[in-house]
Amino acid sequence: MDQVTIKNLIKAFVKNFSLLLTENMLYPPQHPNVVAQTKQTMAAAETAFDVFKEIYLDIREEQFVFEGIPLYELKHIVMKTTQLLESKNIRCIRFAKNFTPHELSVFAGLAADKSRALDAEALQKKLGKMNIFNISVEKKPSLTADDGKGNFLPADKIYGSSVEANKLIYNTLLKENTIPMDIVDKVARDITTIISRDRGSSLALTSLRDYDDYTFTHSANVAILSVTLASNILNDTELLNQLARAALLHDIGKTRVPQEILNKPGKLTNEEWHLMRKHPMLGVKILEQQEQVNKLAVLIACQHHMKYDKSGYPAIEGFRSLHPLVLIVNICDVYDAITSKRPYKKTLPPDKALSIMMRLIGCDFEPQLFKIFTQMIGIYPPGTLVRLNSKELAVTRTAQPQALLLPEVKIIANESGSLLEKPLIINLSDEQQNSPKRSIEAVLDPKEENIDIISYI
Numbered sequence: 001m002d003q004v005t006i007k008n009l010i011k012a013f014v015k016n017f018s019l020l021l022t023e024n025m026l027y028p029p030q031h032p033n034v035v036a037q038t039k040q041t042m043a044a045a046e047t048a049f050d051v052f053k054e055i056y057l058d059i060r061e062e063q064f065v066f067e068g069i070p071l072y073e074l075k076h077i078v079m080k081t082t083q084l085l086e087s088k089n090i091r092c093i094r095f096a097k098n099f100t101p102h103e104l105s106v107f108a109g110l111a112a113d114k115s116r117a118l119d120a121e122a123l124q125k126k127l128g129k130m131n132i133f134n135i136s137v138e139k140k141p142s143l144t145a146d147d148g149k150g151n152f153l154p155a156d157k158i159y160g161s162s163v164e165a166n167k168l169i170y171n172t173l174l175k176e177n178t179i180p181m182d183i184v185d186k187v188a189r190d191i192t193t194i195i196s197r198d199r200g201s202s203l204a205l206t207s208l209r210d211y212d213d214y215t216f217t218h219s220a221n222v223a224i225l226s227v228t229l230a231s232n233i234l235n236d237t238e239l240l241n242q243l244a245r246a247a248l249l250h251d252i253g254k255t256r257v258p259q260e261i262l263n264k265p266g267k268l269t270n271e272e273w274h275l276m277r278k279h280p281m282l283g284v285k286i287l288e289q290q291e292q293v294n295k296l297a298v299l300i301a302c303q304h305h306m307k308y309d310k311s312g313y314p315a316i317e318g319f320r321s322l323h324p325l326v327l328i329v330n331i332c333d334v335y336d337a338i339t340s341k342r343p344y345k346k347t348l349p350p351d352k353a354l355s356i357m358m359r360l361i362g363c364d365f366e367p368q369l370f371k372i373f374t375q376m377i378g379i380y381p382p383g384t385l386v387r388l389n390s391k392e393l394a395v396t397r398t399a400q401p402q403a404l405l406l407p408e409v410k411i412i413a414n415e416s417g418s419l420l421e422k423p424l425i426i427n428l429s430d431e432q433q434n435s436p437k438r439s440i441e442a443v444l445d446p447k448e449e450n451i452d453i454i455s456y457i
């Protein structure tokens with residue numbers, strides 16, 4: 001089952017569970033609405049439990065959070081229930097696979113009861129007394145985000161969370177004509193945090209192509225790539241945060257371009273292309289209508305398809321040169337677009353993408369920044385599955401700028417293909433570590449090899 005289907009199962013369960021709490025807030029337990037909603041929630045739970053043995057739902061900032069990923073799309077639907085649960089200091093609810101309709105209705109009745117001041121602790125005690133063990137509550141979330149005390153969410157969870165957040169940002173703009181800047185800010189900060197913690201892992205996430213939604217992964221990838229590239233030349237966290245926010249919103253104008261054009265499998269007609277080329281200025285218009293939008297975001301939305309030699313679009317006359325942060329986004333935007341799968345094209349491997357881009361140095365791309373970008377990505381970007389000349393399988397980690405063909409790798413399987421219990425990290429460019437001398441023989445497709453790259457990042 002793919003990630004999207006799994007996420008939808010969880011969303012359906014959470015939505016029904018939240019509705020059940022709402023019905024319980026309004027009606028007594030025997031009311032037909034409550035009975036019907038209990039049935040619906042049980043049905044959604046059964047489907048979700050085909051995949052999970054237990055479901056831990058965290059409650060954070062008025063949202064349900066599953067495996068570290070806020071279910072942003074449900075934010076408005078569940079707000080009343082999450083507020084109620086948070087007021088009772090409930091930060092996590094655990095559902096075990098075999099919970100019964102009786103346990104669910106008792107739990108929902110107690111949790112939704114506004115009159116009784118049952119906080120998390122008192123509620124848990126009460127559940128124990130009533131022999132309800134398959135649903136329980138905690139005062140602490142099961143996964144803690146970066147709380148400044150060394151408790152961090154893994155990078156892949158933050159990435160997943162950013163992709164989800166992008167969906168909410170785009171959908172809110174479409175429905176309400178406003179951008180939820182608090183969420184853009186949160187995602188931007190998360191992105192700069194994972195990069196400062198571990199560049200290799202965050203770069204590797206941009207090479208995962210499992211997510212279906214290009215629009216949402218593309219803006220997260222461009223933000224990660226741009227902030228990583230910029231952090232090579234500047235050391236100002238606030239400016240990096242601003243860049244992340246701007247990169248997340250660089251294609252926001254595409255919300256005003258019809259989906260049929262964005263996802264057209266064939267070549268665009270002149271008229272369609274004309275519309276497509278309007279998305280930078282449409283983005284400027286959208287951003288200028290928002291409060292709290294930084295000038296950098298407007299500049300990047302406007303100029304991200306303008307080139308180093310001032311060609312590209314929109315054609316603007318009379319400016320001397322592009323802002324260095326715009327030049328950074330330009331490189332990252334093109335790289336992510338050509339390495340991604342789209343309805344009209346296959347993915348292009350990173351080395352091929354870089355060699356195509358190299359021909360455009362000095363015209364499309366600023367030479368110095370492009371050089372740093374190549375060193376950062378390497379020939380084998382972090383997260384690439386490779387076969388070594390020893391026939392062992394490995395996942396690449398950080399590129400070594402002085403020896404791009406010899407990155408640091410994590411060996412995950414021996415020469416006969418058996419997965420290692422303890423993967424081995426080796427820097428292929430370090431003669432001492434890399435003895436006998438190993439080198440990369442081929443790039444492999446993780447899907448064909450049945451290897452889940454994310455677990456090795």
Ligand SMILES: [Fe+2]
Pocket residue numbers: 250251279304305
């Ligand atoms: Fe664009």
Ligand SMILES: [Fe+2]
Pocket residue numbers: 218222250251333
């Ligand atoms: Fe883009």
